[in-house]
Amino acid sequence: MxxxxxxxxxxxxxxxxxxxxxxxxxxxxxxxxxxxxxxxxxxxxxxxxxxxxxxxxxxxxxxxxxxMDIETFRWLISNFVKRLNRDITVYRHAKRYGLIKETGKEVKFWFEEGALDAEKK
Ligand SMILES: [Zn+2]
Incomplete structure (x- = not known):
């Protein structure tokens, strides 16, 4: 490198x-x-x-x-689950069978999670 x-x-x-x-x-x-x-x-x-x-x-x-800027990127990712539910039949089936649980979690990027501070220690 x-x-x-x-x-x-x-x-x-x-x-x-x-x-x-x-x-x-x-x-x-x-x-x-x-x-x-x-x-x-x-x-x-x-x-x-x-x-x-x-x-x-x-x-x-x-x-x-x-x-994209970071907020547009966040918006795109936050819509992934909506798109899966709209577009992907096997995703909806897997969800009905309990194989997938949606969390409703907000999109947080690695650099926002305090990971930078942890890496510096
Ligand atoms: Zn990555």
Missing amino acids: NLKRKAIWDKSNGHCWYCGEELSERGWHADHFLPVDRIDGKMTLPENDNPDNLVPACASCNIIKSN
Whole structure:
């Protein structure tokens, strides 16, 4: 791992900034916490493309978050269960058979759960 990636990795001691999954040393993404976007190959919000704004993320969180800000990403995840109930028949069956229990839990990201402080100790 090069020094730039190691500095990003060390921000969470190798956890996904969002879901908290332990990252393997290969395959993780450096996510722009404040989003950037590219239109016709040209970066929008280039001020967000700096090392202080890069956090380690698992590939799936980074891909789902895409160019969203954190509150839009939270909103998207908070609707996953609604979408499962609306769209996925086997999900509804599994729920009826008691295989799945919905918690109604609010979406909290790893970096919001005090995990950062725990990692620094
Ligand atoms: Zn993740």
